[in-house]
Amino acid sequence: MYEGVHARPDGESTVARLAATAADYGFEGIVVRNHGDAQTSYDSGGIADEYGVDVVEGIEIRSDDVGQASGLVGNYRSKRTVVCVHGGSLNRFAVEQSQVDVLAHPMRNGDVNHVLAKAAVENDVRLEFNFARVLRADGGPRVKAIRRLRKLRELVEQYDAPYVVSADPRSHLQLRSPRELAAVGSVLGFGPEEVTDGLREWKRLVDRNRSRRSDSVVAPGVRIERDVDTDWEESK
Amino acid sequence: MKHLPKHLRPRWRYLAIGLESWPNAEIDRRSFQRELWYAAQNLLGDVGSAELDASVLHFEFESGIGEAVVRTRRGEVDRTRAVLAVIDAVDGADVGLRVRGTSGTVRACEEKYIRRPREDFEERNVVFGNADRRAICRNDRVDVELPDGFVGATALDIRDN
CATH class of the missing domain: 3.30.70.3250 (Ribonuclease P, Pop5 subunit)
Structure with missing residues (x-):
């Protein structure tokens, strides 16, 4: 199970601290998805070795302009393992771009309907269930967030759309363990495996993108595989 | 009763x-x-x-x-x-x-x-982001004090001076 985090300067903790706490909490890895204008540099391999969790280089693209966002997606697709888009006004754009991996918090300042849900299925763009406001807001804003999560859940279930789940932590203190998130999910009406599955989806996504970016992939759908016969000849 | x-x-x-x-x-x-x-x-x-x-x-x-x-x-x-x-x-x-x-x-x-014997912590001066800072260290977890609040870091992010 992975978690998508925001590290300093997008949050209050460094990538290393988030990784260390995520390891304590039982996550297998973190996806660093700092916004495009708040990037950080870190040694993902070194941190991964030290704390025993996978550290994935991602980005969350934020822009008011669809044209600019499109350029940024094209730009970062080859540089980062996971490309997220900051939801809201970019919802429509994101679900129609097969280069986008995750549409982050689509219900915050934005909306998803059946058209967008179907487009997300078609282009394999994951919709994010963002628990930030459930965990850290209260009163009206939280009620609104819960109501919108429910709407998103109903759409996702209806169209079997791909999704991820995240607590959207901006510091190591905002991380919550998978079991806690699942418990919150069940209070909100999520099925017993739904939240856990959304946390696992990050890992599936990372594995897929890594294999796509590896040298053996020539073009979409074309992959160089090792020849079994030659291997056998060599080993003799 | x-x-x-x-x-x-x-x-x-x-x-x-x-x-x-x-x-x-x-x-x-x-x-x-x-x-x-x-x-x-x-x-x-x-x-x-x-x-x-x-x-x-x-x-x-x-x-x-x-x-x-x-x-x-x-x-x-x-x-x-x-x-x-x-x-x-x-x-x-x-x-x-x-x-x-x-x-x-x-x-x-x-x-x-509940593991009552507490982990020790110490206050140290460290180099974080090319500046001298005060920090509270517990094992390899380091909370660095910046003018606008704390930053959560670890031993990997700092250098001692």
């Missing part, structure tokens, strides 16, 4: 909780208990809150880390877990919080999950 016969007494579960905050945070049992009740009421309403009947038994918090034992009704552990997860701050101090485990008796809970 006479004790209830044993088979009529409520069945409890005890949750061991690990707490974390910034080094300057001051949290006591009373404020944590109040936050727990608020969280339960806000998330589950009065009815749900009464059903959990959650209360803080053991509480210890010092220089940014702490542990607690929370008692709840048997069968309500998951909902209590959800309530604990939505506690994001106590008395205005951000807290990180995790359920370490659950037990059927206080004693088992404390023996298994």
Whole structure:
């Protein structure tokens, strides 16, 4: 199970601290998805070795302009393992771009309907269930967030759309363990495996993108595989 | 008042909780208990809150880390877990919080999950982001003090001077 985090300067903790706490909490890895204008540099391999969790280089693209966002997606697709888009006004754009991996918090300042849900299925763009406001807001804003999560859940279930789940932590203190998130999910009406599955989806996504970016992939759908016969000849 | 016969007494579960905050945070049992009740009421309403009947038994918090034992009704552990997860701050101090485990008796809970010998912490001057900073270090976790608040870091992010 992975978690998508925001590290300093997008949050209050460094990538290393988030990784260390995520390891304590039982996550297998973190996806660093700092916004495009708040990037950080870190040694993902070194941190991964030290704390025993996978550290994935991602980005969350934020822009008011669809044209600019499109350029940024094209730009970062080859540089980062996971490309997220900051939801809201970019919802429509994101679900129609097969280069986008995750549409982050689509219900915050934005909306998803059946058209967008179907487009997300078609282009394999994951919709994010963002628990930030459930965990850290209260009163009206939280009620609104819960109501919108429910709407998103109903759409996702209806169209079997791909999704991820995240607590959207901006510091190591905002991380919550998978079991806690699942418990919150069940209070909100999520099925017993739904939240856990959304946390696992990050890992599936990372594995897929890594294999796509590896040298053996020539073009979409074309992959160089090792020849079994030659291997056998060599080993003799 | 006479004790209830044993088979009529409520069945409890005890949750061991690990707490974390910034080094300057001051949290006591009373404020944590109040936050727990608020969280339960806000998330589950009065009815749900009464059903959990959650209360803080053991509480210890010092220089940014702490542990607690929370008692709840048997069968309500998951909902209590959800309530604990939505506690994001106590008395205005951000807290990180995790359920370490659950037990059927206080004693088992404390023996298994509450490790009272505390980890030592020390104040040091470190180099973080090319500037000299004061920091509080616990093992390899380092909270660096910046003018606008603390930053969570680890030994990998700093250099000693």
